[in-house]
Amino acid sequence: VAQPVRIAVDVASGDFGTGEMVRGVLEAQRVWGDAFAPVLCGDRGAIERTLAEAGVKWPVDGMRIEHCPDTLQPSDVPSRAWKRRQRAAIVRCIALQREGAVDATVSAGDTGVLLAGAVFILGRLSGVSRPALAATLPTMAGRPALLLDVGANVDCRAGHLLSFARLGCEYIGRSAGVAAPRVALLNVGAERSKGTRLIAEAHRLIQRECGGYCGYIEAGRVFSGDADVIVCDGFAGNVLLKVCQGFYAITETLLAGSPQILETVKSRMAILNSESYGAVPLLGIRGVVLKAHGNSSARAVASAVGTTLAAAHRGVVTLDGAGGMKGHRHAHER
Amino acid sequence: VAQPVRIAVDVASGDFGTGEMVRGVLEAQRVWGDAFAPVLCGDRGAIERTLAEAGVKWPVDGMRIEHCPDTLQPSDVPSRAWKRRQRAAIVRCIALQREGAVDATVSAGDTGVLLAGAVFILGRLSGVSRPALAATLPTMAGRPALLLDVGANVDCRAGHLLSFARLGCEYIGRSAGVAAPRVALLNVGAERSKGTRLIAEAHRLIQRECGGYCGYIEAGRVFSGDADVIVCDGFAGNVLLKVCQGFYAITETLLAGSPQILETVKSRMAILNSESYGAVPLLGIRGVVLKAHGNSSARAVASAVGTTLAAAHRGVVTLDGAGGMKGHRHAHER
Numbered sequence: 001v002a003q004p005v006r007i008a009v010d011v012a013s014g015d016f017g018t019g020e021m022v023r024g025v026l027e028a029q030r031v032w033g034d035a036f037a038p039v040l041c042g043d044r045g046a047i048e049r050t051l052a053e054a055g056v057k058w059p060v061d062g063m064r065i066e067h068c069p070d071t072l073q074p075s076d077v078p079s080r081a082w083k084r085r086q087r088a089a090i091v092r093c094i095a096l097q098r099e100g101a102v103d104a105t106v107s108a109g110d111t112g113v114l115l116a117g118a119v120f121i122l123g124r125l126s127g128v129s130r131p132a133l134a135a136t137l138p139t140m141a142g143r144p145a146l147l148l149d150v151g152a153n154v155d156c157r158a159g160h161l162l163s164f165a166r167l168g169c170e171y172i173g174r175s176a177g178v179a180a181p182r183v184a185l186l187n188v189g190a191e192r193s194k195g196t197r198l199i200a201e202a203h204r205l206i207q208r209e210c211g212g213y214c215g216y217i218e219a220g221r222v223f224s225g226d227a228d229v230i231v232c233d234g235f236a237g238n239v240l241l242k243v244c245q246g247f248y249a250i251t252e253t254l255l256a257g258s259p260q261i262l263e264t265v266k267s268r269m270a271i272l273n274s275e276s277y278g279a280v281p282l283l284g285i286r287g288v289v290l291k292a293h294g295n296s297s298a299r300a301v302a303s304a305v306g307t308t309l310a311a312a313h314r315g316v317v318t319l320d321g322a323g324g325m326k327g328h329r330h331a332h333e334r
Numbered sequence: 335v336a337q338p339v340r341i342a343v344d345v346a347s348g349d350f351g352t353g354e355m356v357r358g359v360l361e362a363q364r365v366w367g368d369a370f371a372p373v374l375c376g377d378r379g380a381i382e383r384t385l386a387e388a389g390v391k392w393p394v395d396g397m398r399i400e401h402c403p404d405t406l407q408p409s410d411v412p413s414r415a416w417k418r419r420q421r422a423a424i425v426r427c428i429a430l431q432r433e434g435a436v437d438a439t440v441s442a443g444d445t446g447v448l449l450a451g452a453v454f455i456l457g458r459l460s461g462v463s464r465p466a467l468a469a470t471l472p473t474m475a476g477r478p479a480l481l482l483d484v485g486a487n488v489d490c491r492a493g494h495l496l497s498f499a500r501l502g503c504e505y506i507g508r509s510a511g512v513a514a515p516r517v518a519l520l521n522v523g524a525e526r527s528k529g530t531r532l533i534a535e536a537h538r539l540i541q542r543e544c545g546g547y548c549g550y551i552e553a554g555r556v557f558s559g560d561a562d563v564i565v566c567d568g569f570a571g572n573v574l575l576k577v578c579q580g581f582y583a584i585t586e587t588l589l590a591g592s593p594q595i596l597e598t599v600k601s602r603m604a605i606l607n608s609e610s611y612g613a614v615p616l617l618g619i620r621g622v623v624l625k626a627h628g629n630s631s632a633r634a635v636a637s638a639v640g641t642t643l644a645a646a647h648r649g650v651v652t653l654d655g656a657g658g659m660k661g662h663r664h665a666h667e668r
Binding site: 078138151195196222223235238239240243247249253 | 523531554558
């Protein structure tokens with residue numbers, strides 16, 4: 001029998017509070033059962049109240065509560081909160097991974113805090129200057145495309161974009177079995193003269209350093225299947241991903257009266273539905289850390305746990321110093 | 335009887351060649367009849383061939399051909415092409431407006447060439463550092479939101495974003511009758527700590543200088559109706575607009591088997607359909623210049639001509655040096 005994957009869930013995060021997060025974990029348990037063992041990181045009192053309300057009798061086999069008495073304050077600087085708020089859930093759930101107590105971590109909390117925590121507590125992979133959040137997009141060609149960064153690094157240099165290209169190639173090879181990924185750089189046009197100074201510089205660098213590079217791609221073509229890995233800074237990527245989610249929500253509303261057709265659209269575009277795509281992995285760190293949408297409902301949290309479970313099974317991405325690639329599975333499977 | 339609006343159409347632009355552009359103008363004539371008088375700027379031979387193929391007997395009342403023997407070359411620097419290629423259609427159609435021979439100009443050509451041509455031939459409005467392309471988005475609240483810049487300026491400073499905020503307020507007041515527009519800055523989150531250095535600086539500046547400013551907006555909320563004017567750099571805006579068009583195209587494909595529902599979606603989201611939104615105005619210049627999608631079909635060109643006609647009727651936006659606003663109608667109506 002396979003060991004359950006131990007997942008630390010930051011239930012103190014998310015716009016809807018601990019109750020919604022805990023209900024999400026319970027929903028995930030109904031779907032994935034014993035495949036994972038959650039460690040609920042947050043306020044013990046709030047967690048126990050929600051469990052009681054849901055009719056769950058404590059203790060529960062394979063479920064653990066990690067009481068985290070501290071919370072982030074508006075005055076906290078995201079890049080330093082990991083040090084100052086070690087007893088806050090978002091920091092503690094990463095530390096548990098470092099200590100070997102869990103295999104993977106998922107949080108709907110602040111991206112900056114999560115990123116800095118992952119970098120400073122777990123460490124970066126060698127050769128990676130900036131870890132990146134990678135989202136999976138549906139394409140008309142059937143196979144998915146990977147978009148990164150979608151929000152971990154809003155101010156980027158060309159070298160960071162090259163790093164994203166490498167992380168993306170390795171990850172899509174592992175997650176979707178794409179052997180020779182085609183890499184494209186997101187730009188405002190396909191012509192050579194288009195784009196910012198950053199884009200022009202990154203184009204030259206990635207062309208020189210990255211085998212599968214095939215040039216610029218416009219945002220209107222990200223669903224075309226023309227590229228397997230689409231590289232951009234975290235600002236543009238976040239805008240792209242979130243506007244898709246906004247558009248998806250409108251489409252759902254417009255189709256509300258036609259449930260059958262809505263199902264068709266949902267099944268094809270589910271990946272853009274923030275309720276079902278769940279969470280995006282942070283690539284380039286020595287661990288398995290996923291970021292869920294701050295706006296996550298219980299259903300979205302359940303999906304996020306499912307995505308985290310899959311990511312833990314897949315193992316983390318490792319780049320060696322020369323930009324070559326090797327992988328390893330999560331700690332307790334080795 | 336109102337005079338027809340004289341519109342210079344750069345038929346040498348667009349991915350599908352002169353024939354497609356000219357067919358678009360003919361389609362526009364079938365819809366708007368005598369409301370406009372096109373001046374077709376391009377290669378006379380190619381234009382005449384298309385007219386003959388379409389069964390149009392030359393001369394046509396109210397239609398004029400402006401022969402433009404030169405074409406842009408890949409070696410042309412966009413910002414200098416207006417000087418070097420004065421006999422190219424994209425430059426000539428702006429010069430015709432400067433000479434008073436037309437009231438408005440529309441081109442599907444290179445944004446950089448069009449922008450530099452408009453700035454150097456027609457001139458910027460006083461107080462405007464950078465003109466911007468402004469796209470109209472549908473919202474769930476029913477009234478449209480204006481997004482700018484969508485591609486004229488990919489490298490921006492904070493002052494440029496303030497300028498876009500002012501241009502946007504003036505334009506949406508004039509085009510949609512919004513009296514006190516709510517202005518928002520596109521960002522990766524709504525919290526104060528989010529975003530790039532540019533965004534943080536623009537936030538402080540716009541907050542100080544712009545009355546209707548209400549803070550950050552995430553890309554997922556652009557369709558919410560929370561803001562009337564959404565300000566961003568031309569890279570992010572272009573990504574946002576084009577990915578919507580890409581998503582719209584997927585949705586159309588998924589709904590192809592259900593014509594009735596497709597119609598519902600089309601009518602509500604038409605504004606994101608590149609075939610029907612037509613063209614986006616360049617705000618901040620002394621004239622009426624619109625940019626159509628490079629990828630324009632004849633139907634899209636017809637829509638672009640219609641949008642240009644409406645923009646010419648509305649007149650151009652004028653900001654005075656102090657950032658206050660006044661307007662004037664196009665030249666031959668004064």
